[in-house]
Amino acid sequence: MTRQIVLDTETTGLEPESGHRVIEIGAVELLNRRLTGNHFHYYVNPERASDEAALQVHGIADEFLLDKPKFRAIAGQFLDYVSGAELIIHNAAFDLAFLNAELARIALPPIREACPTVIDSWQLARELHPGKKNGLDALCDRYGIDNSARTLHGALLDAQLLAEVYLAMTRGQESLLIGLGEETLAHLEPEVAERYALTVLAANTDELAAHEQYLSDLDKTCRDGSVWRRCGVRAQNA
Numbered sequence: 001m002t003r004q005i006v007l008d009t010e011t012t013g014l015e016p017e018s019g020h021r022v023i024e025i026g027a028v029e030l031l032n033r034r035l036t037g038n039h040f041h042y043y044v045n046p047e048r049a050s051d052e053a054a055l056q057v058h059g060i061a062d063e064f065l066l067d068k069p070k071f072r073a074i075a076g077q078f079l080d081y082v083s084g085a086e087l088i089i090h091n092a093a094f095d096l097a098f099l100n101a102e103l104a105r106i107a108l109p110p111i112r113e114a115c116p117t118v119i120d121s122w123q124l125a126r127e128l129h130p131g132k133k134n135g136l137d138a139l140c141d142r143y144g145i146d147n148s149a150r151t152l153h154g155a156l157l158d159a160q161l162l163a164e165v166y167l168a169m170t171r172g173q174e175s176l177l178i179g180l181g182e183e184t185l186a187h188l189e190p191e192v193a194e195r196y197a198l199t200v201l202a203a204n205t206d207e208l209a210a211h212e213q214y215l216s217d218l219d220k221t222c223r224d225g226s227v228w229r230r231c232g233v234r235a236q237n238a
Contacts, residue, residue: 003030004087008162009155010023012054020048022044023050024044026160027155040082044068057152072105086118088121119166136165
């Protein structure tokens with residue numbers, strides 16, 4: 001069973017090395033590419049003010065965070081939640097740098113010791129869509145995911161949207177199922193089988209007559225008859 005955690009953070013600024021801190025962590029769980037509803041979400045008291053530019057992005061007021069737990073108080077719960085899972089993060093270097101800085105402050109090892117595998121969905125999007133905008137809003141638009149509630153950045157909402165984007169971006173992995181026979185589809189879960197079950201629409205009398213006329217006209221231009229005609233004969237004799 002593959003367990004993945006889609007994670008996002010909000011911070012007081014852009015540079016952990018300058019003392020900026022995490023103020024919100026949001027994460028959602030995928031088991032075998034399905035959202036489970038098991039999520040992790042905390043606002044965190046950063047013990048400092050947010051930069052004005054950061055405040056414009058997330059809108060989380062300093063006063064709102066004063067009574068929230070400090071990172072050290074939730075670190076154990078956070079590590080228990082993510083431990084052993086693959087992490088999926090958009091622009092992973094940014095969030096990992098902040099999480100590692102927070103862990104280092106309380107003498108805990110870097111996040112990769114708990115989660116050795118990290119998937120950067122931003123890098124994945126750049127490979128799939130070179131030269132295009134690959135921010136979360138742009139990807140939501142590209143994949144038809146409703147992001148109308150995202151008026152400001154928020155860690156839990158962004159993690160939920162990113163999970164849907166990631167599933168949409170990697171859905172091509174499932175395309176290998178196309179062409180499998182009914183016997184194989186019968187063993188798939190119902191919603192997956194339904195997705196790949198092809199609907200066959202038979203041609204009506206007028207369509208068959210038009211097709212036959214087209215082939216007859218095509219035969220007149222080909223010395224040995226059209227390829228379509230020869231293929232049809234082979235299929236009938238098979």
